[in-house]
Amino acid sequence: MTERGEESGPTLPVARVVVDTPLAHLDRPFEYTVPAELDEAARPGVRVRVRFAGKTVDGFLLERTAEAEHRGRLAPLLKVVSPEPVLTPELARLCREVADHYAGTLADVLRLAIPPRHATAERTVPPAADDRPPGVDDAARATPVDDSAWRAYPAGPAFLRHLAAGAGPAAAWLALPDAGSDDGWPLALAQAVAATRRSGRGAVVVLPDHRDVDRLGAALDRVLGPEAYVRLTADQGPQRRYADWLKVLRGHVHVAIGSRSAAFAPVRHPGLVAWWDDGDDLHQEPRSPYPHVREVLRRRAAASGAGLLVGGFTRTPQVQHWLERGWVREVVAAAPTVRERAPRVVVAGEGAAARSDPAAAVARIPTLAWRTVKDGLSRGPVLVQVPRRGYLVGLSCQECRTPVRCPACGGPLQVPAPGAAPVCAWCGETDDGRPCRRCGAAARRSTVVGERRTAEEIGRAFQGVPVRTSRAGHLVARVGPEPAVVVATPGAEPLADGGYAAALLLDGWALLDRAGLDAGVETVRRWAAAAALTRPAPEGGTVVLVGVPPHGHLRPVEALVRWAPGWFAAGELAERAELRLPPVCRTARVGGAPELVEEALAELELPSDVTVLGPLPAGSGGSGEEVQVLLRATDDVAPGLVRALQALRAARSARKAEGVLRVQLDPPDLGV
DNA sequence: AACCCATCTGCG
DNA sequence: GCAGATGGGTTC
Numbered sequence: 105m106t107e108r109g110e111e112s113g114p115t116l117p118v119a120r121v122v123v124d125t126p127l128a129h130l131d132r133p134f135e136y137t138v139p140a141e142l143d144e145a146a147r148p149g150v151r152v153r154v155r156f157a158g159k160t161v162d163g164f165l166l167e168r169t170a171e172a173e174h175r176g177r178l179a180p181l182l183k184v185v186s187p188e189p190v191l192t193p194e195l196a197r198l199c200r201e202v203a204d205h206y207a208g209t210l211a212d213v214l215r216l217a218i219p220p221r222h223a224t225a226e227r228t229v230p231p232a233a234d235d236r237p238p239g240v241d242d243a244a245r246a247t248p249v250d251d252s253a254w255r256a257y258p259a260g261p262a263f264l265r266h267l268a269a270g271a272g273p274a275a276a277w278l279a280l281p282d283a284g285s286d287d288g289w290p291l292a293l294a295q296a297v298a299a300t301r302r303s304g305r306g307a308v309v310v311l312p313d314h315r316d317v318d319r320l321g322a323a324l325d326r327v328l329g330p331e332a333y334v335r336l337t338a339d340q341g342p343q344r345r346y347a348d349w350l351k352v353l354r355g356h357v358h359v360a361i362g363s364r365s366a367a368f369a370p371v372r373h374p375g376l377v378a379w380w381d382d383g384d385d386l387h388q389e390p391r392s393p394y395p396h397v398r399e400v401l402r403r404r405a406a407a408s409g410a411g412l413l414v415g416g417f418t419r420t421p422q423v424q425h426w427l428e429r430g431w432v433r434e435v436v437a438a439a440p441t442v443r444e445r446a447p448r449v450v451v452a453g454e455g456a457a458a459r460s461d462p463a464a465a466v467a468r469i470p471t472l473a474w475r476t477v478k479d480g481l482s483r484g485p486v487l488v489q490v491p492r493r494g495y496l497v498g499l500s501c502q503e504c505r506t507p508v509r510c511p512a513c514g515g516p517l518q519v520p521a522p523g524a525a526p527v528c529a530w531c532g533e534t535d536d537g538r539p540c541r542r543c544g545a546a547a548r549r550s551t552v553v554g555e556r557r558t559a560e561e562i563g564r565a566f567q568g569v570p571v572r573t574s575r576a577g578h579l580v581a582r583v584g585p586e587p588a589v590v591v592a593t594p595g596a597e598p599l600a601d602g603g604y605a606a607a608l609l610l611d612g613w614a615l616l617d618r619a620g621l622d623a624g625v626e627t628v629r630r631w632a633a634a635a636a637l638t639r640p641a642p643e644g645g646t647v648v649l650v651g652v653p654p655h656g657h658l659r660p661v662e663a664l665v666r667w668a669p670g671w672f673a674a675g676e677l678a679e680r681a682e683l684r685l686p687p688v689c690r691t692a693r694v695g696g697a698p699e700l701v702e703e704a705l706a707e708l709e710l711p712s713d714v715t716v717l718g719p720l721p722a723g724s725g726g727s728g729e730e731v732q733v734l735l736r737a738t739d740d741v742a743p744g745l746v747r748a749l750q751a752l753r754a755a756r757s758a759r760k761a762e763g764v765l766r767v768q769l770d771p772p773d774l775g776v
Numbered sequence: 777a778a779c780c781c782a783t784c785t786g787c788g
Numbered sequence: 789g790c791a792g793a794t795g796g797g798t799t800c
Contacts, residue, residue: 137800
């Protein structure tokens, strides 16, 4: 019993609640009365149970108000599930923005942002700490920020100083190859976090997979200690996961690292939001409304004044776009430093012999590669990167490997079935056979190249040397410094103590000829990831690129040979701007059964400048019958496109439309 | 599932 | 002319 007559502020009798419903047209707060016995517990942010449309459902209490806007009877809150205010105002705002960016609903985004409740976890974590507003104290000011991992970048130390001083600098960072060393990029990120902590603010760092989370964790253990951060990854159990999340919410821990859902971690007063390897598709959430870490964190930085740091060995066109708009500053090493740290990259088959006999460069592993492996094995482990097979067959120039683009819409051309004529993956236009836009050659090629056998051959050729293989699902995390042949698929490369003495990147065109807009970007990203595990050139580190066109100036190849990821990103962006492709414009994919897509297209009230491509049979994933349409909008009309899609979803849900219509904004791999 | 409102209907 | 039925939309 609470004491009557105790003075209390004016009580706010109305609760505004986000109801957990999948119905898009009900994506707005609903008002409930607060029964006297719940008055104390019914604080903004708590989970509640309410009666909604005849059912008892979960919801989050957004705020308390004095008066209802709803003209009509209000139902009472049934229950406050837990007094924990999990939906902070910042989180509510962030999730609303993310939902609106992707034409999704708030409830959908909240499901991604807030982990399921675990009652035991709530009891084990100490009660909320007092809120301490950030500020630089004198002790922090007196000791210099440790920026040892940033001195190789002219703009690096200043970036850390700004973080430590409480400012919000934004940087696109091209990390130097580090041979997999613990003093490489993980240490740099950890030092950026530590600098941010100097300002009394917190940090969020998102990494694509849990191997990378482990590496940053190890660096943070050294720099800040294991108590100073939590890791939020999907592989923890529900209790551990919720407990760690609560430690952040309750203000006991100010640094959260983890995979994509950690982007929403409720760190108080964030001073830095950072993520590693923007191009990794794991940063894209596979559940509706398919938000990307990049967009979540960018909004977080903008709303909180936090610094922003996106790092990687390569740079995506999206980040390049930010750079060219002046949203982020470049943090890169000077050319001499790059030459010192990067491995030597050579293209096998570029010699005169290969030129006179192109098949020699293709059919077998060239002599240069054999020599490199042999020499490498005398000094340490050698990495052999082998692309997986099974990519869609793409179409590119026979001479220079430039992907052929659709004359009508700029989409990628592909061969849909063995022996079929090439068509555009977006608009269905057939190939008009025009000469290559780069080198003018008329001939095209389309290939799927066999792979694995080559790797086995190498193993057999060096009798007595151990061969290890690593691939997704069968991962080897680390190998020792002793000679070994390490065969790995892209993304599954083990770290080698001291770095690989050499790396062989096989069957380049299996990556390059992949259909889809991102084939070139993805190729450079995967090559660079393997090359970055290799020792620097001055220590003999050599990377051999095998199975790329024997001549010509293919941009991805040049990017790797020159170790010029910034140059590559700029070129890629310029080309996309010319062809009106993302990220210079926004795209949306609407997919589903043919009649559904047809109906949606008729119903959509699109701004006048939106280009409609399709409908076409949907390439992958869907069950045979599905089609998709691509909508393309320039930046100025993109908000109209998103609103139209949101309205479409609302209308469909209001009339209880049958069937599943998949709406996805900024789909990651157009054309597949 | 329950409610609200608009419109229809059957009988005076 | 109007009580009660019917139906479609909303959901606090």
